Amino acid sequence: MAPANAAVKIPLEAPVVEKRVRNRAATEQAILDAAKRLLAEEGFQNFGINAVARGAGCDKQLIYRYYGGLNGLVEAIGTDLGSWVTDRIPDDTGGMFLLTYGDLMERLSMLFLDALRADPLMRRIVAWEISENSEQVRRLSEARSKALAGWIERMRGSLVPPKGVDAQAVNAMIFAAIQHIVLAAAVSDQCAGLVLKNGKDWEKAATALKRIVRGVYG
């Protein structure tokens, strides 16, 4: 509604809402940020055009114009995602010398576990991946797995898995375990009866994970 005293042009009390500057780049960034924030905090369930526009404080029309709708916006998130691994997971070996494939996988497991625990957006995306198979989520999924595979390849160096072990299948199991346990814990602080609240609980989980890795790879 227009103020009753429209004749008065001077903003008597400073209009608390700071004026939106006309700046396309900034607006695009605000939309993207809002989308990521919303997805990370609320999950994919209520992720939609209206909610993003509300979160970005602009009209949803701009999302259509700048990103071509929600699909394009999700794609933009996926592009951003490419830098996730390189941003959040160290690329070096933490000063350790990885002598064996077992050393490598143990370290990768720990790094991935911690990184996923620390990143709500990534968790939501993983949950999304296993709940739906739309075009949107496929794009995200692809970007994520590609980045992850590249990271692993980089870390692997020249180490090779021991003979007689289907490393790809085993590693898929290990990463699956990590993803599921982190997601379950994020939602309900437990997984399969195992409580996962404080750091001590997570220590136990990490130990179990290392034991599994070492059990297979020595």
Added chain:
Amino acid sequence: MAPANAAVKIPLEAPVVEKRVRNRAATEQAILDAAKRLLAEEGFQNFGINAVARGAGCDKQLIYRYYGGLNGLVEAIGTDLGSWVTDRIPDDTGGMFLLTYGDLMERLSMLFLDALRADPLMRRIVAWEISENSEQVRRLSEARSKALAGWIERMRGSLVPPKGVDAQAVNAMIFAAIQHIVLAAAVSDQCAGLVLKNGKDWEKAATALKRIVRGVYG
């Protein structure tokens, strides 16, 4: 409104739609079946009063009357779920003698893997569990985990895990891995780069899983 031609009582052309019999028990069952079918086939995303009523071929009002709304209906599903484990997973040892804890866990892993692969409803519920933390899903989750824990306890018999291994944590990891890999495969036929389409692919996954179990428990 009363029909204008209320005097005409005879349905001239045979009413193709077969008359719904007035039968509360049958209707309740139809609603419950529709809910389970809908959840299994469409997932929790579009699971709602309207959709269930449509699927059951009755008015949504009846869901409110008979189940007290969607919450009550979900609770009824949860109750049904209690019999899931006992229905779908064999309680005996398949003619094998489980001599060691490793034998036991290997067998449990295989049974759980196959059972989950074969049950879309259960998969959807697991996906729901890690995507949301509403009251509804908590009830389902509780029913499921309780039934599962009971089954494991029953199968365990007097076997005890080896000393020095945090069996609870390790087993949580193993079950987490199974759940995640099955869910991922159900949606996209792969998990962490491992293709999971045909039986041969699953054989590899099962072998990897067994190797993990044996690596920990011998």
Added chain:
DNA sequence: CTTGCTACTCACCGACCGGTGACAGATTGG
């Protein structure tokens, strides 16, 4: 100042959502 472009907002659409109150027809008990 006018013209034209860009950034942005607004009002509105049809569709579907969960939820509710009123009502119709069959069944049952007095």
Added chain:
DNA sequence: CCAATCTGTCACCGGTCGGTGAGTAGCAAG
């Protein structure tokens, strides 16, 4: 026979959704 009850249907509510067409405010060039 009437009245109460049970089973089921229907119309309607406010709200939110994704999507669109029209209009407004800032700004720069001529």
